[in-house]
Structures are given as C-alpha cells and as structure tokens.
Amino acid sequence: MNHKELIAKISTKMKLSKQEVESLLDATVSACTGELGEGKTIGVQSFGNFEVRKKEERLSVHPATQVRTLIPPKLVVNFKQSNILKDKLKDLPKS
Amino acid sequence: MSKEKISSQEIIDLVASKLSVSKRVAEDFLKVMFATIEDALVEGEAVKIKNFGTFKLQWNEPRKSVNVQTGAEIILDGYHKVTFTPDSNLKDVVNEPFAHLEPIELDAKNEPVKELVSQDEAFDPLRIFNEQANEIKDILSEINALSNSNSAANQQVKEEPSVEKVTEIVLDYLPDVEDDNDEEVEPELVEDHKASEEVLVVPEPQLVDEVIVVEKIQPKEEVKEQEIIVQKGEEASVVIETPAAEPTRKDDKSNQFEDPFTSQSKKKRSWKWLWITVLVIFLLKTGFVVNYYLSSATRCWIKYSYLSDENRQKLDVIDEKFVSLDLKLAGLVAQIESLRNNVTTTKINGGIYIIGILLGALGFLVAKFVI
Numbered sequence: 001m002n003h004k005e006l007i008a009k010i011s012t013k014m015k016l017s018k019q020e021v022e023s024l025l026d027a028t029v030s031a032c033t034g035e036l037g038e039g040k041t042i043g044v045q046s047f048g049n050f051e052v053r054k055k056e057e058r059l060s061v062h063p064a065t066q067v068r069t070l071i072p073p074k075l076v077v078n079f080k081q082s083n084i085l086k087d088k089l090k091d092l093p094k095s
Numbered sequence: 096m097s098k099e100k101i102s103s104q105e106i107i108d109l110v111a112s113k114l115s116v117s118k119r120v121a122e123d124f125l126k127v128m129f130a131t132i133e134d135a136l137v138e139g140e141a142v143k144i145k146n147f148g149t150f151k152l153q154w155n156e157p158r159k160s161v162n163v164q165t166g167a168e169i170i171l172d173g174y175h176k177v178t179f180t181p182d183s184n185l186k187d188v189v190n191e192p193f194a195h196l197e198p199i200e201l202d203a204k205n206e207p208v209k210e211l212v213s214q215d216e217a218f219d220p221l222r223i224f225n226e227q228a229n230e231i232k233d234i235l236s237e238i239n240a241l242s243n244s245n246s247a248a249n250q251q252v253k254e255e256p257s258v259e260k261v262t263e264i265v266l267d268y269l270p271d272v273e274d275d276n277d278e279e280v281e282p283e284l285v286e287d288h289k290a291s292e293e294v295l296v297v298p299e300p301q302l303v304d305e306v307i308v309v310e311k312i313q314p315k316e317e318v319k320e321q322e323i324i325v326q327k328g329e330e331a332s333v334v335i336e337t338p339a340a341e342p343t344r345k346d347d348k349s350n351q352f353e354d355p356f357t358s359q360s361k362k363k364r365s366w367k368w369l370w371i372t373v374l375v376i377f378l379l380k381t382g383f384v385v386n387y388y389l390s391s392a393t394r395c396w397i398k399y400s401y402l403s404d405e406n407r408q409k410l411d412v413i414d415e416k417f418v419s420l421d422l423k424l425a426g427l428v429a430q431i432e433s434l435r436n437n438v439t440t441t442k443i444n445g446g447i448y449i450i451g452i453l454l455g456a457l458g459f460l461v462a463k464f465v466i
Contacts, residue, residue: 006131024121025128035109041101072193
C-alpha cells in the first residue's frame, strides 16, 4: 500500500476529502520528522516507539580488496513495535 | 542527545496549530492513520508513506534460548516484527549532526604490498643475472657439443665466479695459446688494446705477466658484488659473440684477458683524477682564505708595530677620507636614481602632451572637413 492508497483509505474512513487528508498527513509527517530531528522519541499508543539511536563509528574491511574503511558515527531512526501490536500480529500465519 | 519522550498528544497539538484545525480532528486523524497502517500490516502489506518511510512485516523464526536463572533451555516462539525503514529525507534530517562526516579509506594495508613490490624490484638485477647465467650455460653446452678444443675456454667462463679457479685455468691453458699460433694472436691483441685506448702495448711473451696482474687484482673485487656483476655482464656479452665468430676463437680469448684489466685500470684512473681535482680545489680555497685574512691582519700588525705615531695618524686620516668618499658616492647614487625617476616621469608627461597635440590636430581637421 503506497501513499495514495493510504490517503484514499483514510478519507473513506473519516469521510474527509482526499486533499484534506493529504494535508493532514503531510503535516503529521513533517511534525514527526521535526521532532525526530531534535533527537526526541515519539511514542504512539498501541503502535510503537520511534527512537533516534546513535550508531558508533566502526572499522569495516572490504572482504575482497582488504581495504579498511572508517565508517563515521551516525544517527538513525529506530522503530520498536509495542506489545499490543505484537499480540495483534500473533494470529497471522507464519510466512 | 536528549532522550526526551513525547507522546502522540504533542504531535496532535503540532498538527492542529499548523493547519489551524481542531485538535479533535487531528487526534481522530492520527488514530485512524495508525489503525489503517495496522490493518494493512495485518493483511501482510507493506505501507509506504512519502517523506517518512516504509513499514514492513518481518517474520522472526522461533529460536532456542536459555533461562538465565534456571539454566533450562526454552524455545522462544516465532513472531512478526514491524520494521520501519526511514525515507532518505527523514534519514538526512535525523543524521544532520553527523552529516559532514564521510567514510575514510585507510590505506595502511596497501603500504606493505608496495614495499614488497619494491623489494622485488631490488632483486631484479639478480634475476637478470640468473637469466644471463642460464643463457651462458646453454651456449656453453652447444659449444661443447661442437668441439672439444673450445671446451677449455668455456670452462673458464663457467667457473668465473670463483676467481681462484679461473686464474688457475687461465694459467693452465695459456701455454696452449702460445703453442697453437703465436703469430695470429699478436697483431689482434695489439689492435684490441688500441681500440680500447689502452697505452699498454703488450708483446706476446708478457701475456703471462698480464694474466698474473689480473689474478692479483681480482681478489680485491670479490668484496664488491656489484663490480663482479658488471664484470660478468661483460663476459656474457663476450661469450654471446663466440658462436658467431667461432673460427677466430683466439680473438675472443684475448678479449677475455683484456676486459677485466682495462675496466679496472680505467676505474683506478678516474678515481685518481677525482682525488687530484679535489686536492687542487682544496689548496686553492685554503690559499684564498689565508690570503684574505692575512692581508688585513698584516695591515693591522704593520700599523700598530712598525709605523710611527705620525704615520699612523696619517693612515687614520686616509681611512677617514675613504669613508667620506664612500658616503659621497652613496649620495651621488641616490641623486642619480632620483634623476632617473624624474626623467621617466617627464617622458610620460611628454607622451601625454604629444597625444594631446595630435588629438587637437585631428579635431581641427575633422572640423574643417565637416564645414
């Protein structure tokens, strides 16, 4: 399901126009991005947490050429699902 | 990094203030949105949100683990995990503090390889020498097959590295050379010497002495490997010539006698000349220095020991005059320079005047034509 399909579904559920939904979604995404950019953790009830984690710098060795490369530290977004969501997904068939 | 945690409520506030909608609408929207994403995930679909990221389902296999307290093995059930892959936009925004850092390639591993290569290059002369030795051996075997008489000469080249043996062999077969054909060898030898610009004219009977000289000199060369290699290179060239000029075998042999000797004498001479030139330069330099210092020193010495007071005063006066002359000269030079500057400026001014006059004439002519 891509962006447009998601907007269509939400609009049918909330009985709002697609444009409204789209603007709402954009606003939400930009708000989340801004908060994560400040290093804050966003907790969504019954869904999960969006967290910023720091990956330390490391030394990687290219297996073929044996060239060692120093990978600098970086910040990444990590999503951890809540237990409620995990329980809901338990009923799914094993794939 | 501040580990501040915010709930969905703050997101709702932000969205509401941004779009000027009621908080209720924003809250509803957020709930519906995550509910929709959940539904899609439960159906096994991946959800993609523009500028934010992708939510996907991942099946984690059941795995064995150990209860830390009891030590009993337990099996953890497999489960579905929601993975979130941030979009490049979100990645960039989050990683902004470290965005300027880039991976650095460390070439520490490459340097030893280069060293190895250089070592190989260093061994190259030896390799070349080995190849040459192999070539020489091949040629020697061919020549051996051709005739027995040549074999003696070839053995000499073969065992050249051990100098003592070589000289022995040379001494052994020298009488043969003399017995075989004296008349042939003599003129050729003289020619060779002339060609190599050696002043030594060696008559046939003295050949033995010459070889002995070689014998005496060669042990010294044993110490330096490089010289030996050079010598062998020469020999190799000589030997390569042999199959082509087999009938004139004696010629080659005489070359063999000559080559080490000439090279040695030339080297010695060059060293001698170098030393002589260095010595001459050193003597000239010392002479100049001594002269320079002695002239002033003797002057002072004469001034204060031999001269009377009157003469000394006269000398002082002369010195002062010299100093004043120097000052005057400096003043003159400064004046000349200032004059030169003036001349250049006047030249420029004159140029401007001339241009002005020309322009005036042009304007006059134009006016005349127009009227």
